Amino acid sequence: MSHDTPHDALPTGMKRWLYTTNHKDIGTMYLVFALIMLLTGGAMILAVRAELFQPGLQLMQPDLFNQLITLHGLVMVFGAAMPAATGLANWMLPMMLGAPDMALPRLNNWSFWILPPAALLLVTPFILGLAGVGTGAVDTGWTMYAPLSIQTGWGMDFAIFSVHMLGASSILASINVIVTILNMRAPGMTLMKMPMFAWGFLMTATLLIIIMPVLAGGVTMVLMDRHFGTHFFNAAGGGDPVLWEHIFWFMGHPEVYVLLLPIAGAIPHVLSAFARKPIYGYKAQVYSLWAITFLSVVVWAHHMFTSGMSVGGQLYFMYSTMLISLPLAVLFFCWIATLWRGAMSFEAPMLFALGFVTLFGWGGLTGLVLADAAADAQYHNAYFLVAHFHYALYPTTVMGVMAAVYFWLPKWTGHMYNERLAKVHFWVAFVGMNLTFLPQFFVGLAGMPRRIPDYALQFAEFNMLSSVGSLILGVSHLIFIYVVIQCVRGGAKAESRAWEGANGLEWTLSSPPPYHSFDVQPVVR
């Protein structure tokens, strides 16, 4: 990207990216980092799916399998999904709020540059393990349950420090986002006139500041149990492994909404632009975001129904979990009402947004089944659960982000992307995603457990389908990369308002926007 910049001596080459405090540069780095992590985590799980293509052990031993599924989870959640959302926030928030830049530009630079070392730290033991050095990467599953996390090899220690750094990064980024949103809005833009995307990310940032330190504390306890003779989770010394589950899921459940809310904020903009109607039920959506944020921190133990829980506890966590579906349903109906009788057209962002709405709906409904404490004993840690949370997370953190990226790509690059190829990308991803995860509902209901490299013969056909689907899904991302590179390098010139139905301050800036977004703040009436 080359811009006419007001700076005389902007560093060039690598230094530009190392030293930058510009929200657009940092946003770009976040997005590229997230894409690299998406491919890394994707390659890992393709190896897993290749192993699961047939019953029996063909390609790898169980210890390697365990490392792959663990790293896949950690890399996707902390490396791909969260940085992708933060990248969108960096790019869009100043432009949507009418600010020149993020509130704390140097902090912004730091919060990004903690990420690559953290990712290296996580993956290094895996590569060393392949080379025959050490015990390999963390292999406990991304939930890092004690006592296994206390007994396993030193890949766990690397993972602990990596989680510390990833946590620090996302806390810093969240502080920056909250300060930007609360202090840097254009004159006249009250909180209730703020774009939905800002609301979604404000809620996410609030959650992150509360939950990431708790996880950091939890993994520190694991570290102390491993090396310093404490017994937080060690029953022999009076500790309790179930305490870890509480700490982990106190972070882990809100984390789901951390991933969802920025997308739930971005999607209304896309739907509204391509239905050529204003966002329906703005206030209802904002209040629903509040309700989801609050409820998300008081329902964590529905992940632990089978860990031994009193009937009272099960009832509370079951009903409070099901309660979350009410504000989520409000969001869904508002999204559908935004489309209702709109003059719809189906460009790639719209396709991805609709894909998100439908597929995430399935993820939500199957979540209600899992939230039922009586039924959960059957589904818990079966493939049904795997299918459920991939239906919740893939449409959100990949399809939702793709919708946002295609929507704003003309703004970022100044060029229109290849619409035809982008549509192909959507349909390949849509088919691949459903082919991968739909069969997993069935094998899960039939009793196939997750995290096991082998399975009974009767699951063979569905697993084969699932593996083929995952390959198709993987290829879809290569189409995406091609479209983006093509768009960055050239293409039809994008107007300031790249989509005729789009509204918001970001569309009043040129495409691509100037290096500093708004030197003079616009006034919102």
Next chain:
Amino acid sequence: MSEPATPLAVANRRLAYKLGGVAVLALGFGFALAPLYDVFCQLTGINGKVEQFNLPPSQMKVDRSRSVQVRFLSQPMPGMPIEFHPSQSSLSIHPGDIILARYWVRNPTDTPLAGNAVPSISPGAANAYFKKIDCFCFREQTLAPGEERELAVTFWVDSALPKSITDITLSYAFYGAVKKS
């Protein structure tokens, strides 16, 4: 930045510090969860963590109208190469009665072994009604090479035990003693 800070920059910094403070508080809350969890389990009696002496109140009546089957399980944990068995697989008792049950343990190795037995009651709902007066699990057990020993647990079951619970399982996991650091 070398230019004088604008009011906005000052306000930004102040809010950032406050939010950083929230993050530090949250970190403290994470660590506080460990003792809070124990307190919560003590207060509610769930999780089988209540391990103090529990003498039955003098007015406690023995409920002879029903009996409860108590089953005994034993589990030497990895790293603790002992032989460890209950002397009786189950007992039929009346709620309110004081019962003595025995376990048997032997150290077949030629090194001394020390360890702790950690009890667990199921179903979880029975835990609040299962009271131990004395138990070998209250103390660390040290076994000389080749030594065998009988271990005793004295307990009673509160007669307020819900009628729906007819079976209680008492299980001990025998762990090696933790290193003193």
